[in-house]
Amino acid sequence: MAVDAHTGVGKRIAYRRRIARLTQQQLADAAQIHLGTLRKIERGARGAGDAVLESIAAALGVDPSVLLPRYDRAEDRVNQAMPALSAVLATYEMPDDGPVRSLADLRTAVSQAETWRLGAEYVRISRQLPLLLAELSRALRCVPEGERGTVAGLLVRAYRAADAVAYKYGALDLSARLIEVMRWVSPQAEDPLVNASVAYVRTETFFAARAHHAGLRALEQAVDAVPATGRTAALAARGALHMRAAVIAGRAGRADAAGTHLELARALGDRVPESVYRGTAFGPDSVRIHEVSVAVSLGDSHAQRALEAAAGWQPPLSLPAERRSGFYIELARAQLWAGRPDQAFASLKRARSIAPQHAREHQWVRQDAATLRRLKRTDAESLTHFAAWCHATG
Structure with missing residues (x-):
């Protein structure tokens, strides 16, 4: 177009x-x-x-x-692509005939899609992923046996990129189906760290269903399944699962469990450099962001704890844009709870500047922008424009 x-x-x-x-x-x-x-x-x-x-x-x-x-152009383009994602998902076991590039070219294409996901560039993902997913499904059927595990791992990464679009744009049924297919593909990769990455993503279904206790149990089982080795990738896999478990424990109101998982994540984060492992950012900076996430997950009575965790610090530019944007979205909520509307609005704008597509589709951005409008305690004209941009109501 x-x-x-x-x-x-x-x-x-x-x-x-x-x-x-x-x-x-x-x-x-x-x-x-x-x-x-x-x-x-x-x-x-x-x-x-x-x-x-x-x-x-x-x-x-x-x-x-x-x-x-018009900021809603991104939403229009993504929504127009949803039927194509649904169609390719429906034929994941019997893809249409077509070309298959070399393994090196497929690896490059998947890495690019993963970069877009981490940067919250959902329009690009929605345009490219349907064809890439179909091609990877064909590759899984036709490559030599010795390459099937590699292709399966690439397919999991590609499905994860597609799921990011579905989940962020509220297509929760499509997201759940994508995750189930990821769970079907991942054993074929014959890599327990791929299984760990799928368990990390699967938590979305528990968040969406508010089944926080079940989600916590699933993550704890996933941690136990990660090989207990000192390899950096394995340490990062366990650490990422502990970060996720800390947040969902907070949503479940289990402060002790949240604290325990956060401490375990922090200990593992101190042992590895900040980087992206199997598609998930992990390291000391990511753990610090999750300190804010856990405090916010525990509710408004923990707002001060979130503010203290964020005080005098900002995520380095080397972190993925989606994670940095998420930090400011959660910080804004804590600032709003603490009676700091101007700071909350500044954080929301910062989140938008880092990853506009991510911020615009985040339900907390819409909720908090609507709350700020009702309070009428910050820059009214700018806030009105911001609320219209993210479709805040109320």
Whole structure:
């Protein structure tokens, strides 16, 4: 779908280019488009198709949605892609015939999708994943036996990227189906750490159903299944599961269990460098973010604990955008509970600037923006625009 030439996309690109201190030639080179094309787009003489817009956004280091004139364009595009995801999921055991790229090319494609997921670039995922999932399903059936485990692991990672879109955009039934297929595929990878990553993602179904006690039990079983070795990847897998268990224990109102799992996560985090392991960020910084998450999960009586955990600290830019955005969303809730509406609004805006698609679809952003509007205790005009952007009601 092309972006209309007269909707202001060009002006937004020119504005972002000037902020980045790039000439038109430099941006065109970085985006791998012709200089004449960029000039026409910036002055509104032609539109920018999806591929061109994404290339320009990547060169500018921004999410494509910030270049669009209407923030709901991202939601429209993702929702339009949901039927394609459902269709490919329905045929996961019997995919249509078609081409299959080399294992190296498939690995590159899946890594790119994972990068988009960690960066909360859901529009890109929704456009690319249906075809990639179908291709990986074909590969699982036709590759030599010795490569099946590798392909199964790639398929789990790709399904996880698709699930991120479904879950964030409220397609919970589709999300649950994606997770069940991940659970079907993961044993074929013959890697217990792949199973651990699926158990981490499966917690979404327990959150959605508010089955927090059952979710905690499932995570504790998953921790026990991770090999008790000193390998960095295994330590990170256990640590990530403990982080997740701490949050869901908080939602279950089990403060002692939440504290225990958080302490175990912290101890493991101190033993590994902050990085992304099997698709999940883990390390000292991620654990610190989860200290805030756990306090918020325990409720408003723990707001001060969340504020203390966040005091004087901000997530480093090396962390995935989705995780950094989530930190500010949860911090905003604690600030709102503590009677600090201006700080809460500032945190919500920070979350949006880091990962707009993630913040816009987060239910807490909508709820807290609506609460701030009712309180009328912060910048009314800016808050009105923000509330309209995230569809806050009330």
